[in-house]
Amino acid sequence: MGVFHPDLPLDPFANDPNDPAKLLDDDDPQDYPPITDEEIAAAREDLQVVNQVRGVLSRRGVLGAFFMCDDCSDFHFYSWDLLVDCMKATIAGDTAPIHEHAPNQDTSRYVSWEYLLGYADGMRLA
Structure with a gap:
């Protein structure tokens, strides 16, 4: 079972005995290879980028x-x-929250990851 996050829509089949997902194989976390030290280090770096630019870009x-x-x-x-939350889950070796599209999302208010990286680089140079 994935981690619930308040920014995501509720599962329309929650508690439904006829949930069609029951026909699928369960994703067992043990089926996934363990996260590597390099992946943990990358997630830590990504988290630093988000923490660096979040306040400025949110404003x-x-x-x-x-x-x-x-x-x-x-x-x-x-x-x-x-x-x-996804980066912290990766760092902890946990499953990241499910990331389905939220309804009526204003996609024009999101930037690409590449933009975030460039913005963080610019902030370091300033």
């Missing part, structure tokens, strides 16, 4: 960042809190 109306999903070839939008 400018930015709600978070988006990434292209390799699985579905669509953009996924993460609020600042969800970004932080």
